[in-house]
Amino acid sequence: QKEVEQNSGPLSVPEGAIASLNCTYSDRVSQSFFWYRQYSGKSPELIMSIYSNGDKEDGRFTAQLNKASQYVSLLIRDSQPSDSATYLCAVNTRAQGGSQGNLIFGKGTKLSVKP
Amino acid sequence: DTEVTQTPKHLVMGMTNKKSLKCEQHMGHRAMYWYKQKAKKPPELMFVYSYEKLSINESVPSRFSPECPNSSLLNLHLHALQPEDSALYLCASSQDLGTGYKCTFGSGTRLTVV
Numbered sequence: 606q607k608e609v610e611q612n613s614g615p616l617s618v619p620e621g622a623i624a625s626l627n628c629t630y631s632d633r634v635s636q637s638f639f640w641y642r643q644y645s646g647k648s649p650e651l652i653m654s655i656y657s658n659g660d661k662e663d664g665r666f667t668a669q670l671n672k673a674s675q676y677v678s679l680l681i682r683d684s685q686p687s688d689s690a691t692y693l694c695a696v697n698t699r700a701q702g703g704s705q706g707n708l709i710f711g712k713g714t715k716l717s718v719k720p
Numbered sequence: 721d722t723e724v725t726q727t728p729k730h731l732v733m734g735m736t737n738k739k740s741l742k743c744e745q746h747m748g749h750r751a752m753y754w755y756k757q758k759a760k761k762p763p764e765l766m767f768v769y770s771y772e773k774l775s776i777n778e779s780v781p782s783r784f785s786p787e788c789p790n791s792s793l794l795n796l797h798l799h800a801l802q803p804e805d806s807a808l809y810l811c812a813s814s815q816d817l818g819t820g821y822k823c824t825f826g827s828g829t830r831l832t833v834v
């Protein structure tokens with residue numbers, strides 16, 4: 606069973622702080638990793654994708670991938686109250702015997718940024 | 721604004737009703753998906769279409785019937801649903817089917833079965 610694990614939180618950080626969200630995955634052949642933000646009652650919104658080891662920065666967001674440790678993280682710098690949402694880690698794994706992959710989601714980490 | 725459009729946004733239906741959810745994208749994506757999301761749970765994959773053909777059916781009950789009339793449209797036909805089927809139904813699309821492609825989600829249809 607391919608799994609994606611996240612701490613459910615809530616993770617509470619003060620405004621302006623760095624929020625660190627973590628995710629581990631079980632399928633060693635996973636190739637693509639995504640972070641989605643989901644506000645309450647809304648649909649998931651893609652905020653970061655990462656495919657190779659190391660860091661990828663986009664504005665206040667940095668995704669980090671370590672395939673050897675099967676670990677992916679998301680850092681949010683200068684956190685704002687508007688960042689308060691559930692952050693879903695998603696891993697795209699290769700289906701057995703095929704080239705196509707399916708997105709497997711973690712349960713999400715609820716982030717609360719306090720003014 | 722999302723580039724994947726879902727209608728209706730809200731739907732209340734009885735257990736004997738037949739209804740359909742609709743999804744449309746004009747990004748030229750060739751893979752389209754239906755996900756189901758219960759409260760405080762992650763999205764769960766239901767169906768995948770690739771080039772208008774059903775590629776994956778994640779053992780979804782037959783009371784859910786997908787249809788892909790063309791490369792831009794995806795429907796989900798509902799019949800004889802149960803109250804436990806109440807959830808947010810999400811449509812998504814990606815450029816193609818494969819591990820590197822990003823999924824874009826629609827705003828969802830919130831379904832309540834009474």
